[in-house]
Amino acid sequence: MANGTTVRIKPDSMALDERTYAKVTWRLLPLLFLCYIVAYLDRVNVGFAKLQMLSDLQFSETVYGLGAGIFFIGYFFFEVPSNLILHRVGARRWIARIMITWGLISSAMMFVTTPTMFYVMRFLLGIAEAGFFPGIILYLTYWYPSHRRGRITSLFMTAVPLAGVIGSPISGWIMERLSGVHGWAGWQWLFLLEGLPSVLVGLLVLVYLEDDIKTAKWLTDAEKTYLAGQIRDDKAPECNHSLGDAMRDPKVWILSLVYFGVVMGLYGIGFWLPTLVKATGVKSALDIGLLSAIPYAVATVAMVLVGRSADARRERRWHFAIPCVLGAVGLLMSAAYASSTQLALMSLTLACAGIITALPLFWSFPTAILTGTAAAGGIAxxxxxxxxxxxxxxxxxxxxxxxxxxxxxxxYALATSLLVSALLVLLCIPARLVNR
Structure with missing residues (x-):
């Protein structure tokens, strides 16, 4: 779509279109996917470490909650500058820098002994990771027009539930089987072994990632011209707006509130799922890890199917709102059935699927409304x-x-936040801006 009209690809261009975008997707998405898996794992593995860490270090639940959350304070202060730097110096170097520094800091979490150290390390981890996710979302706008980004963003963000599917059993296994090895606790091994892959993947980014279409040596001149034309024709109404215009746009602030509500639910699940499973009576760390993988596995499938549906129908708002409502229902049910492992797990699966499915659909809103400098700063x-x-x-x-x-x-509070997000999108975001 360009300036509100649908772009129709001529029959003789369809082969080039499909071949070129398949080539781009297979080149970029596997690496970006791997980056996000290790990123999300490093961010939330503290939820598993908590199962042993609190008793070992005599931390209260409040200390844990503050330490888990203070990550996002560092993230907040450095997010916009980080994304603007990426826009200036290029994705390859900046994403690699982010991954290497956060991997080292995440591994160093194994040396935490006091609440103050816990807070400081989590804050530094937030600073290190700031700019990664919005940087990737911005990076995808360099390659894909808006009518393709819903599916691509959904595929990329399946890394969130897959990090849970893969990481939950591994985290449980590490904590159960390596506890006491060389005098280290299971949670110390967890931080060490799940932090180092980020450093290795960061080095891979330096070698493999391209900054944009122009620098992609693996594309032919015809493919570069075609891709650049698709991006050039895919202009949002606000394409000439600056960063200052974006910050003054009420829709940017509404979208911030919408995302706030979704993230409330996301990290309610991400940081507390192992604890909620344990509270139903499951004792073994490995069993908790295996059961915690189930909600994420279902969420992976739901995310892909709903993303495809949104792209096929060119409809974003209801595809976002309905999963938010289902996520809220799942959280309410998990509270009602907290004493039953089977019913609580079914409820948490519904909650996880709804919340995680809403995430990529949300990012179709700001990327449809903002472009250029406004996108770089506004998305961040x-x-x-x-x-x-x-x-x-x-x-x-x-x-x-x-x-x-x-x-x-x-x-109950997390469920309410999801319902508010659904209502804000339906009431405040015009369909003509985002259903493209």
Whole structure:
């Protein structure tokens, strides 16, 4: 779509279109996918470390919640500058820098002994990772027009649930089988072994990733011309707006609130799922890891199917709102059935599938509305403000759990935030701007 009209590909161009985009996708997506898997794993493996770490270090649930969430304070302050630097110096060097530094800091989490050290290391980890996710979202706009980005973003973001599918059993196995080896606790081994892959993948990014279409040596001149034309023709109405215009746009602030609500749910699940599973009566760390993989496995399938449906129908708002509502229902059910492993797991699976499915659909909104400098700063700003929920959510649930000895009230609050996000999109985001 260009300036509100649908781009129709001529029959003699269809072969070039499909061949070129298949080539781009197979070249870029596997590496970006791997990057996001190790990124998300490093971000939330503290949820598994918590199962041993709290008793070993005598931390309260509130200390854990604050430490888990303070990551996002560092993330908030450095997100926009990081994305602007990426836009200037190129994705290859900047994404590699992000991954290498956060991998080293994540591994160093194994040396934490006090609450203060826990807070400082999590804050530094947030600074190191700032700019990664919005940088990738921005990077995809360099390659794909808006009518393709829903499916591509969904495929990329399946890394979130797959990190849970892969990482949950591995995390459980590490903590159970390596506990005490060489005098280190299982949670120390967890941080070490799940941090180092980020460093290795960061080095791979330096070698393999291209900054944009112009620098891609693996594309022919005809393919470069075609891709550049697709991006040039895919202009949003606000394409000439600056970063300042984006910051003054009410839709940017509404989208920040929408994303805040979704992230409240995401990190309610991400940081507390192992604890919620354990609370149903499961004792073994490995069993907790295996059961925790189930919600993420279902979410992976749901995310891909809904993303395809949204692209096929060129409809974004309801495809976002309905999963948010289902996620809220799942969280409410998980509180109601907290004492039953089977029913709680079914509820958490519904919650996880709804929340994670909504994520890529959300990012079709700002990328349809903003471009250029406005996109670089606006996307990062939305992600920064929204990710403050990553601080609020775990800290709130931890504080409530210490206060009431239950996570139920926290689940109610997370469900409410998802419902508000769904309503804001339906009431405040015009379909003509995002259904492209």
């Amino acid at each position: 700003w939305i992600n920064s403000l929204g990710n403050l929920a990553g601080f609020v959510s775990p800290y709130m649930v931890g504080y409530v759990k210490d206060l009431t000895q239950s996570t139920n009230a926290g689940m």
